[in-house]
Amino acid sequence: MKKKLGLVMALLLAMTCFLAGCGGKQAEKTVANSAAQGNEQAASMTVKMLNVGQGDAVLVQTREQTVLIDTSDLDEQEKLRAELKKAGVKRIDKLILTHPHADHIGGVEGVVLKDYEVGEVYDNGMPSKSKIYTRYMKLLKQKNIKRHGLVAGEELDFGDGVKFKVFAPAKEIVDKGSKTTEGHDPNNESVVGKLIFGEFTMMFTGDAEKTEEEPIVKAYGGELQSKILKAGHHGSKTSSSADFLRAVAPEAALISCGAGNDYGHPHTQTMKKFHSMKLKIYETDKNGTITVTTDGKTYDIVPETGGAQ
Template sequence: MTQVLLCKNRNSGFIVAVQILIDWNHQSDWEVFNRTGISHLVAISGLHITMIAGMFAAIMAALWRRSFFTKAALPLLLPAQKVAALSGALAALCYVLLAGFGIPAQRTLYMLLTVALALWSGRITSVSHVLCVALAVVLLIDPWALLWPGFWLSFCAVGVILYTSVGRSQAVAVEGKSRIARFLDVLKMAGATQYAVTIGLLPLTTLLFGRVSLIGPLANALAIPLVGLVVTPLTLFASVLPAPLSTWLWRGAHALIGQLAVFLNWLSALPFAVWQAALPQPWTFALALLATLWLLAPRGWPLRWLALAGWLPLLLDNGSRPGAGEMWVTALDVGQGMAVLIETADHRLLYDSGPAYSPASDAGSRVIVPYLRARGITGLDALVVSHNHDDHSGGALSIMNNVKVNTVYSSLPLDHPIVTAAADHRRCNDGQDWQWGGMKFDMLYPDLDHYSVQEAAQEASKKHNPNTDSCTLKITHGAHAILLPGDLETAQERKLVARHAGQLKANVLLAPHHGSGTSSTAAFLAAVDPQIAMFQVGYRNRFRHPQRQVLERYQALGIEALRNDQDGAIMLKFGASIVADTYREQHRRYWYGR
């Protein structure tokens, strides 16, 4: 089922807003747009701005030449070309302001303003100079624009078009040609441009997003002319015309976009729609970039086909992996929540899935899945959802919808959506254990009796604290171990110490309940005796985790404390020893203030 809405978008001017609700494959609208490579059309597009500017310029030039059908002889006062350039530039400025002044829109606006200024000053412009001026203006106004993918994609796309066209395109004679022949010439030129942009941006798209839309050229071949030349003008005219004319235009645009949405949804569902890859290393990206320039070089360039070999390291890169005998632990920076990825050379386990940020956004879709894709990880052997709180289970469904998960361990109620969506669900149970190569997994809490108490409380409509259900997992790798206790509180810590006093010792401890004052008792810390503690907390979280007295307790015992809010993602490598590193230490920036 697909539902399509046309409306005035406050962020994109009078732009088509398409909402696609897909019930058979549960893809979001933006996921469909990204998989088909047409996101630039749904949001503000440089093509739309240029079209609007050209339309206003043509209208004003025609009226100015006719002196607005008066005898004022306006062209004698000011040439129509200058009036057209000024009108187009002003129309583009208004449109870009309505669109939210995004970087791609800024690039188009500054290029148009540069051309208009050159025309008014009587100077000759070259397209490359115009692009460089726009680039300089964008960076002067906002140097941080370099951090936005849209900056690189927008300028590089235009750069690729210039690289493959300026000085190469030949004038095509139109005299004596039929309309069909002229149409085929235009189609051939558009196809060549689409080919150049697709090939030229492949290394950059892989670097920024870790995936490339293989069906993008086909989707754009239909969507660009339909949205740019038909739907957008219809919606613009509908915005200014009175009813019932506006209603007819809206309905016409709605019908066209509806059919386009059905086609895009079908394309997006194809198994080969998107090629996934790990984010490339610097040398593989540089090599692929040089190979791309070689491949797109002018005809006559020697052995252009050999450039394909330069893509092989990029295409075959599976991402970084732990070596034999190693285990990597990554405490992801998901805000106020938990998500810890455990990796060996052959297996992956994720403990908790981070928080839900809003009904439409969670740590799974915003942090964890992009991280897994960037690392080239396409599946998880196991997902442990410790208990039924949103900061631990909020991203699980997004992860399960985007990444293959073999087994889900949880303490959730059996009718919970995560449980019903799992291909293989197992309840966390004291005594549960398994091995993957050199890793041993021991589930220490809760036991089966605890679930009986939980279900009885629910039947009696008594208030139940899900923290008491937290799956507690100990992972042993050679001489080292890590303990993951979820949100256990004081009473549960006492039970653990009483039942598994000799089994709790671990080198690394995930601080229970984010460092809350209700956890991390002295007896529990003494039984675990960790060297490193990881605090998964959000920056300036409203719970003020970790509590000062708890943090002082860890410090008094000589335990090294690593925190997501201060250090970013925490990475531990287990081998002969444990090596700790943090994202902010690896990627230092001056705005970290350290």
């Protein structure tokens, strides 16, 4: 009886399959689709503009890697240490240093290389005579950490389908500048690049000013569009030029700056431009650490305190 029932069931199943047309290929396709959907639903990335006073430090966490872009200033090290701890960072797979000014590489020695295992380091390939830079280079050698100078056109893989496309510094600038400590304009040699995860995009600018923005717009205009802009040079009026903003066409701008800083960052002129574009603006001095979460389709910006400026 049991055998007969089994046979009937098998026949019924075969007939259902025949009628529904569930051939091998279609079955495969269904499995592939559901796997892709499952991945998309679970995929997520967090970008935190850390509240580290007058400097920059942005933490990017994908499901596979932890990436830190800049490390704020020497006298902001305790803030950086606390923020990385709060974010639950265990290891830094990639450290990107946009340019060798103290407010970007200040936390490398005392916090990042001291407290964490670091996979690889990327900078703009430009040497500096500063003590902080000299110690940074020495430490990388001692710890046997690979360093790579980024050049426009390169792309970094942050895992889980997340990419970082580099737009600057341009090859000519690196070729000339990487051989000498003389004649540098560090802000305008900043690493500029776009974080890409599905439909989510965010532009990172370091301290790039109009001087660096202009050639980027000329070379990459159509590729610059990004949902979020990390405002260049802490919201300085020397950055965020009209042409660059038009090309990036962001929906929101994030600014890293210290409360009551000596430079008056962010400058009123920049804020006016952002407001006229109806951007959502967040500042670390007023909003604390600013967290962006995304599934590669939509995104949320959650400030630690307060709302958009």
